[in-house]
Amino acid sequence: MKAKRILTALLAAGLVVSALASCNQNSGTESNSAAESQTQANTSGETAEVSTAEGETVTQLTEIPLPIVEEKITLSYWFPWDATVSNVVTNNNEVMSVQKMEEITNIHIDYIHPTIGQEKELFSVLLSSGDLPDMMYLANGVEYPGGIVTGISDGMFLNINDLVNQYAPNFSKWRQYDEVHQKETISDDGYILGFPMMNDIPEGANLGLCVRQDYLDQLGMEAPHTLDEVHDVLSAAKNELGLASPLLLTSNGVFYDSALLSAFGVGREWYQNDGTVFFGPMQEGYKEYLTMMNQWYNEGLIDPNFVSNAFTDAPTNDLLVSDDVMMTETYWGRVVDAMVYNGVTQNEDFWLTPISAPVQKEGDTVGIRMYNSPIMSQTVLTKDCSDPVVATMWLDYQYTEDAMILNNYGVEGETFYYDDNGDFQFTDLIMNNPDGYNTTDANRLYIRRNGSGWIKWERQQLTNPTVAHKDEVWAYDIWSADGTEWVVPAVTMNTEESAEYQSLYADIKTYVEESTVGMIMGTMPLDQFDAYVEQLKAMGIERVIEIEQTALDRYYAR
Amino acid sequence: MKNVSVSAPAVQKKTFADRVRLEIRTSGALYIMALPVILYYLLFRYIPMFGTVMAFQKFNIAKGIFGSPWIGFDNFITFFNSYYFVRLLRNTVLISLTDLVFNFPAPIIFALLLNEVNNRWFKKTVQTISYMPYFVSIVVLCGLVIDFCQAGGVISNAFSLLFGESVNLMSKPEYFRTIFVGSNIWQGLGYGSIVYIAALTSVDQELYEAAVIDGAGRWKQTIHITIPSIMPTIIILLILRMGSILDVGYEKVMLLYNPATYETADVISTFVYRKGFVDYDYSYSTAVGLFNSVINLCLLTLTNYVSRRAGEISLF
Helix, strand or coil: CHHHHHHHHHHHHHHHHHHHHHHHHHHHHCCCCHHHCCCCECCCCCEEEEECCCCCEEEEECCCCCCCECCCEEEEEECCCCHHHHCCCCCHHHCHHHHHHHHHHCEEEEEECCCCCCHHHHHHHHHHHCCCCCEEEECCCCCCCCCHHHHHHCCCECCCHHHHHHHCHHHHHHHCCCHHHHHHCECCCCCECCEEEECCCCCCCCEEEEEEHHHHHHHCCCCCCEHHHHHHHHHHHHHCCCCCCCECCCCCCCCCCCCCCHHHCCCCCEEEECCEEEEHHHCHHHHHHHHHHHHHHHCCCECCCHHHHCCCCCCCHHHHCCCCCCEEEEEHHHCECHHHHCCCCCCCCCCEEECCCCECCCCCCCCCCCCCCCEEEEEEEECCCCCHHHHHHHHHHCCCHHHHHHHHHCCECCCEEECCCCCEEECHHHHCCCCCCCHHHHHHHHCCCCCCEECCHHHHHHCCCCCCCHHHHHHHHHHHCCCCCCCCCCCCCCHHHHHHHHHHHHHHHHHHHHHHHHHHHCCCCHHHHHHHHHHHHHCCHHHHHHHHHHHHHHHHHC | CHHHHHHCCCCCCCCHHHHHHHHHHHHHHHHHHHHHHHHHHHHHHHHHHHHHHHHHECCCCCCHHHHCCECCCHHHHHHHHCCCHHHHHHHHHHHHHHHHHHHCHHHHHHHHHHHHCCCHHHHHHHHHHHHHHHHCCHHHHHHHHHHHHCCCCHHHHHHHHHHCCCCCHHHCHHHHHHHHHHHHHHHHHHHHHHHHHHHHHCCCHHHHHHHHHCCCCHHHHHHHHHHHHHHHHHHHHHHHHHCCCCCCCHHHHHHHCCHHHHHHHCCHHHHHHHHHHHCCCHHHHHHHHHHHHHHHHHHHHHHHHHHHHHHCCCCC
16 A cells, blocks of 8 residues: 555646646746746857748857856756765765766756656656756656646646757757657657657667577587577577576567567557557567467476566576576677676676577568667756756756766876777776776776767767677677667657556556467467457457557658 | 643633643643644645545646646546446455554464563564564665565565475465565564564553462463453554555565556556656546545545444544
């Protein structure tokens, strides 16, 4: 009943502050025109007359003046972060590159970090409290119910279109970088969603299948490429090496990037064929996949504990290095002998070879893999933002070359230097930290990395000091070789659609998960597949597909 | 108020202010001590009750409780028609009943057994060790349970010795309740017995002496003296327990269940959690929570009524 207690506590909070909220209700949609708001921004910046798409002429900054404000001001920033950072610092303001940023812009950012793992709950509490920070970074699974557009129409977030047009020259430039950038930074009805963490090109596949090379060598086998070869390798691992769980599967029965399933021409959840959306779990190919997995499970090729291992993307390190696993999926930083030189395993022979998604017969291709959009987590300005113009200018500064270097490599002379070829090299502060921090921790201690702004994943990964040798990056080439033409891009839905989608899809997802593992483990007979599809229809899957389809159509029409 | 009339029977027609003053003078310290508790209940138990109106609204976080549109019983109707309604209700009731049947008497039996131990040192040691699992974090405890019950784990291996093949017990829907209730007993046994041990110490020793003279053995003494003496404690705790019969905490279920065991493990509170915090459907989730509370209230009242009629022990 804790859930209800927390809920009721939330409700109480909501009740107390709803009076406050109603006072502020107008500020969201009406008074956000930048011209009206009082700002302390430095007015010395270069400006130019620019025509907007609507044919109006507005005065636009062409460069962010530095410092952004004459007199130092503070903006509050709700900022979820990850455990690798919170291991070494208690607040972003302790990070050297963040301090340098404050020096340059003359803006102090009051970072508010929600407890890791409770971001979604704390976000709900914050929303119902009615008193929001100036800026919020919607990362780590945090999203406004119904999406950012609903947040804007609810008046919780600002519509930043005018602000971006007038005060965000660098972001505006990057938004025009290519079609994907143009499409995914705006909603269907033309709102600019926020200030995202942005790449110039999409990050390659950072997750994929891999297989134990040392075991393959013992068996005298090659890395498998077809489903039959996979079966042979797993059988050999089971029968000749005696491994207890040759294939370490995710707890929902399908790999995160649809590997193995994609051999049957089907995606794990949504996938498309030339603009037509399909729901993977109700296709004939899904049944073939389940039949195969059921057979493998009965042969003892799949980890008997897969459902209770409770991971849906990549196994934890201790599962990964258990010498009972022949094949599983993992992230790129853990392939080859990363587990050896990071000290996770004592087995010196441990070597994971990344392999591309298996196919039915040689020559087939798959059109789905791990795909990350170049447009990632967004920062939004809230209804309570004290100075939207300065906030916009500060966020826009993050898209400059200088800020990219600062956020990714830190301070020149302190954390990095340019070598004779003009390449970035980290200093001993990072690589051999005098205070004894390892490279990952030192990196987090001096450099901000993630957050809104322009990042270059290629350079960030290639120069990642934790990569002892460049072989790891090879995994990107292997995994990214598979196509992305079946991938459904980041569509947006309006408030009604997303409410209907959520209420129907939540139950469907539960049903699909339990039926999938049931049919793999044999507790649900495979001949019930047709009845299962009928049940999905009874639960409204056709309506959900329709919503997803219209959203995709709108995406292409943007 | 009784105090007033007793302490000043001769004085007639006191004004309300007079009585308040007298009350504060005589038992002011008690009121101060009670204040935090009263405030706690007001703030965290009574005021939040207004929030349940959300169950009848299409709640929008930006509009708040006063601005959101009313939709009547729609949320309840959706829940009752939901594909999972029957299963959720069945699982909740079954898990709770199993827990009640096995977990409620366990600390009583444990306390009675301890009561028979004469070696003081042994008794204290057993008691202390049995409390320990209570202080283990639920996350750690569930991690242990999963490790023990997975294929290759201690319990799973013992199981395979008895029944053949080694299996992952965590993936068997038919064992979920056993694992859940069993681990509950393991964790709560020692701590739950404290109140009974306390009740046992207050049993009049002369009763036992008299019984011994009448020729009663240990067993007879337990049946005819010990149990009747702690009966009021047992009944009150039972009534309270009945009031939370549909309260299966979501944390432990969520930590232990997986798609293979949803069939027997998914309960109302995990459903509420997913709807409220994962899907942000506050109204629906409140409606389901309210339904849960109403059933609990009915059960509490019913048990209280039965108990008052049968044994003349009741909460109210």
